[in-house]
Amino acid sequence: MALISPSGRLRRTPFSDGVEAAGVKAYTVYNRMLLPTVFESVEADYHHLKKAVQIWDVSCERQVELRGPDATQLMQLLTPRPLAKMQVGQCYYVPIVDEAGGMLNDPVAVKLADDRWWISIADSDLLLWVKGVAYGRDLDVTIDEPDVSPLGVQGPLADDLMARVFGETVRDVRFFRFGRFDFQGRSLVVARSGYSKQGGFEIYLEGSDLGMPLWTALMEAGRDLDVRAGCPNLIERIEGGLLSYGNDMTRANTPFECGLDLLCKVGPEANCIGHSALQACAEEGPVQQIRAMEIAGDAVPGCDRLWPLFDDGRQVGHVSSAVWSPDYQTNVAVAMVRKDHWEPGTRLQVQTPVGKRGAVVREGFWA
């Protein structure tokens, strides 16, 4: 791995002091902010995540706040997912597409009030798109990045740890819902969500000054639960089929190619940005789509670029994420595969940095 130069442009977070004290070994940069990637090792972090509880500094999931009379109208303009039935207190995973139906981000929308939303973003400056559209359409809405930094609490013991800090009622928060819970006199949004399949919460810390007190309170309350600093884990997220914007999909892909068909309402009543492009996609069907894929042989190296997928010398897609899974004893991967080769069981070849390997399309992800 290469070194990363210190720079104010790669922003620290309210939890960076805790992350450093916990011995972070590597970072990535996400939304121009430091996101830890390794503490003990990717494999050790993975085993621990599956059996205990971890605190994740995911401040890099920045919020785009929409506030004002036109906030809800704008939110629906931004996504093909219907929001009419969404209640205050709910979180929705929403594809955001441009006028051509290309994915701009795959964030979680948090409905705080009828005229106030947070969009908890993946790795692109969605703020600029939202501001640009609102400016161009002359909408009555204020758009900004508030001082909100999510902290993940993930793992099978997450409920126990959270109950100790926020009280027993936090256990009642349902999946992709949030409640407001008190911490040191301040009311924080706490959602049952997160970028793992191990269960847990995301605490939307509002006010950076409370960052280290919150970090420390969770670490101290969970000592006997073996709580540790953690981070989104490459192995666990591929096993679970959690996609990564910028890796597994970009603006070049439609939501249909990403397997998000069910979240895209098309038809005459739809009026989001890109709806006519999406309508055409829905009618024709995608020519390629994301698939889980198994890569033969021993552990592949880090996937820092697309690896082409071949059928008998003809390229039929690419692998975008891959890693060795200790639990499944194979290389687990995310691939974009052309229609005529995406059936489960299809055998292909993938060009990795360590040579050509066999690869098989799977029915679904592992977990």
Place this chain on the structure above:
Amino acid sequence: MALISPSGRLRRTPFSDGVEAAGVKAYTVYNRMLLPTVFESVEADYHHLKKAVQIWDVSCERQVELRGPDATQLMQLLTPRPLAKMQVGQCYYVPIVDEAGGMLNDPVAVKLADDRWWISIADSDLLLWVKGVAYGRDLDVTIDEPDVSPLGVQGPLADDLMARVFGETVRDVRFFRFGRFDFQGRSLVVARSGYSKQGGFEIYLEGSDLGMPLWTALMEAGRDLDVRAGCPNLIERIEGGLLSYGNDMTRANTPFECGLDLLCKVGPEANCIGHSALQACAEEGPVQQIRAMEIAGDAVPGCDRLWPLFDDGRQVGHVSSAVWSPDYQTNVAVAMVRKDHWEPGTRLQVQTPVGKRGAVVREGFWA
């Protein structure tokens, strides 16, 4: 320095193979792309840059291409700098501001034709802002990120090296102008510009496949000129007063605070986005502004966050970039200083990670 995990999301460039072969030691991430920061050492790279010639992989200066009947109208909507007199073949440094007059980017606009522009961006997804505005305003313009990757050729021997690869006429390209020059049968935009004060060019490589052939041609042609792989140099850029978007300014700052008054046409005839906010700024004048600043004592560590500036315990600004300058034998810095303390010679204190230091406001930058 911490390690950076490999990820496809942190994009490689057409020159990455050359950068690696040249022994890159560290990177930063800029527009979700790898940007080298150190080859031999920041100091050795600096001395070499000032006396020879370097090849810089600045592919991360991504292009936003505007193409179509409304391209020029949109371009003028985006910036307060008047563009009416700009000719095809010119490059302009243009502040881009939002509706509140906050800096969204400080790119270089390249006028390719009356209906075709590139915006060579600093570190923010300006593409999304431009697309959002164009969508909202229903403008007849196509906006995209083309396969264009700038390669810098910087240093006092840049002209000699470029002449060997592109012919003697490349010497005639004037500052912030570009010409089209042939390389292996393809016509490339070559501008006299770059993020150093040592002189040189930026080659806008169109077509990634030509990346390594171009890199290799320059390296081989310049062997006796001691050409080396290099990168924007922290010391040289602070000495020269070259600002860094995301470090020295953000969306929270107006162009007036950044000292870009002369590039902002305000008044009744101006009609760019944010013009009324800028008009108010121009009338009131900024309450803080960027200043060159000298920090006393021996070499300060890397500035990975804002360092507060004090006058007798009261905060009056912050330092955003700082490094030891071997040539000037002092710590050179960029600071944002409040009006009542920005006069040259004003003595302040700065809180660095290694303690409080004396700091003096300078008349201007060093080079």
